[in-house]
Amino acid sequence: MARDAVIRIRVTSSEKEKMREFVESEKYYSGFSDYFRTTIKSDMDGELRGGADVDTSAIVDEIVDEIEPIQTGVKNLDEKMSVVMESVQESDDEIVELATELRELLPVLSEPPDDLRYENLVLERNKVTPESDIETVHRVSDAESWSVYLDESVQACERALIYLEKYYPSVVKTEVKKVEDSVGITIDTVSRYFVLGDEFDEQPKLRDIEP
Numbered sequence: 001m002a003r004d005a006v007i008r009i010r011v012t013s014s015e016k017e018k019m020r021e022f023v024e025s026e027k028y029y030s031g032f033s034d035y036f037r038t039t040i041k042s043d044m045d046g047e048l049r050g051g052a053d054v055d056t057s058a059i060v061d062e063i064v065d066e067i068e069p070i071q072t073g074v075k076n077l078d079e080k081m082s083v084v085m086e087s088v089q090e091s092d093d094e095i096v097e098l099a100t101e102l103r104e105l106l107p108v109l110s111e112p113p114d115d116l117r118y119e120n121l122v123l124e125r126n127k128v129t130p131e132s133d134i135e136t137v138h139r140v141s142d143a144e145s146w147s148v149y150l151d152e153s154v155q156a157c158e159r160a161l162i163y164l165e166k167y168y169p170s171v172v173k174t175e176v177k178k179v180e181d182s183v184g185i186t187i188d189t190v191s192r193y194f195v196l197g198d199e200f201d202e203q204p205k206l207r208d209i210e211p
Helices: 013-025 032-048 056-105 118-126 134-138 143-150 154-167
Strands: 171-180 185-196
Touching: 056 143, 056 154, 118 143, 118 171, 118 185, 134 143, 143 154, 154 171, 154 185
Parallel strands: none
Antiparallel strands: 171 185
């Protein structure tokens, strides 16, 4: 088929001279027409094949550069998690130690404890100080009163007392509830902890004490 169609490209004189020098330096092309036909056809064939050749090594290098900070971040996170897990383990050990101490301090019951109402328990709790005698703490024996007496956090005392109730059958919990009379909904609860004496061998748990 005769090449009788013409494509014109407008360029400046200096651009044309640079193009001519470039084409002449390339021994693969016979002139401008051959260069443009070959270049455009090559680009078109590349598009039909799914694009031009890909420099895979450059892409790999870029991916590595992107992944490296992520790997560093994951490594740092792993190190932080290890520190947290060690801290949790140490915290658990401290709770067990606190529970052991509380096991020796809890009041031992030979008979059911005083049937105190919620308001009275709160008043008794407010009397507890680090200098209180043990009998003052025994009258309430909840997490908050023990936390004041032992200068520990309430959360730590709660965990230690729950631990004792779970693993020591002789340790029991009774609950005194504050109830909203108009609707009968419990709005607060004081959990008291005791050790059962020999008299309670046949009664592993005490009934909840209602206000």
